[in-house]
Amino acid sequence: MDIDNLNPECGREDRRSLSAGLSFHHELYDLGDTVLKTRAIRALENVAARYPICRSVRCATRRKVEDVFDDLALHMGMTALRMDEGTLLLDGPGVFVQAEGRRKAEYCSCSFGIWAESKARADEVRDTLFRLVGERYSPSQMFTIDWHFMNSRSGLSSASFDELAVEPIYDEAYPTLREPVQNFIRRYLDASETVLILLGPPGTGKTRLVRAILGEMSKRRHKSANVMYTGDKRALENDEIFVDFITGSHDAFVIEDADHLLLARNNGNHDLHRFLAIADGVVRAQGRKIIFTTNLPNVSDIDEALLRPGRCFATVRTRGLSGPETSALLTRLARDEVHREAVLAKVMPAGTPSVSIATVYRASATLEA
Secondary structure, X not given: OOHHHOXXXXXXXXXXXXXXXXXXXXXXXXXXXXXXXXXXXXHHHHOHHHOOEEEEEEEEEOOOHHHHHHHHHHHOOOEEEEEEOOEEEEEEOOEEEEEEEEEOOOOEEEEEEEEEOOHHHHHHHHHHXXXXXXXXXOHHHEEEEEEEEEEOOOEEEEEEEEEEOOXXXXXXXXXXXOOOHHHXXXXXXXXXXOEEEEEOOOOOOHHHHHHHHHHHHHHHHOOOEEEEEEOOHHHHOOXXXXXXXXXXXXXXXXXOOOHXXXXXXXXXXXXXXXXXXXXXXXXXXXXXXXXXXXXXXXXXHEOOOOOOOOOEEEEEEOOOEOHHHHHHHHHHHOOOHHHHHHHHHHHOOOOOOOEOHHHHHHHHHHHHO
16 A cells, blocks of 8 residues: 555645645664655645644553554554554544554553544544543543653654553651641642652652652543653753743653752752743743652752742652551551561561662562562
């Protein structure tokens, strides 16, 4: 099948030039793959651009990505071009669909771009896509990560995928909060302050707490929260990513391992001013949240301007758990007393002052299996 002829109704008169520019970069590793993808861009220009309605929809399912896309290719009732295992173009009467799927450990994440002749046609195709995908996670159980990073050839790049927000979170894992975790999360999301800083060694629950916050955002919105994410220092060295955050539809900005960003400006930190501007400056985050995680040992290492009242909601220190604290967490994790004592003996042999939360979770899951 020739991708140039995806839509048999598209005559020469439809192949008008667009008043737009397109820059396309592709690493030439496989000539056939390059030709195929170049023709796909041409199809998108020639077919999708003719439709006035555009929709972007996402979903996640426990099924394998190849099974989902097999069904979409075979049963949508449209001309299908399979670009690879999880990339598909569909062309039918009054509609064009670009479908992408990403494999995750226990599920696959799917995104669909739908161009249609009418709202009704777009809704019809969306419903058919969802029916063929099968049982889906509720959007309130997910959040969408928009991961930004620097590409050595083309500058700032991004990739989006859905993450599940279903891991349980226990108060016993965060004794330094001195309040129930869900109460802390609610206070933060209700607060006018933008910034939250989580400090602590690796394995002490910072990422799990971040995921719980993002999951609560999705529950409040009744759809997946949209989260800008980066751990790439180079991506934060110019204004592009910040403009994207301010002008886009992101609900939060998460920066992991942000040690270099939080240090005082008089110590040579030249990038913090951009966060100060969007957190509580002339250009504000408009209710969006900014969350930093860091391994810095002391709050005093952080630039005072970022900690200013009205800008920073809290700095939370996470740490390893003592023996009694570990035992308390295991009362929630362990299936019975025998399991609890076995895990405790494994992670805290005699003389061990503390243990990371990650070690406790891992040992509990291993011994239970």
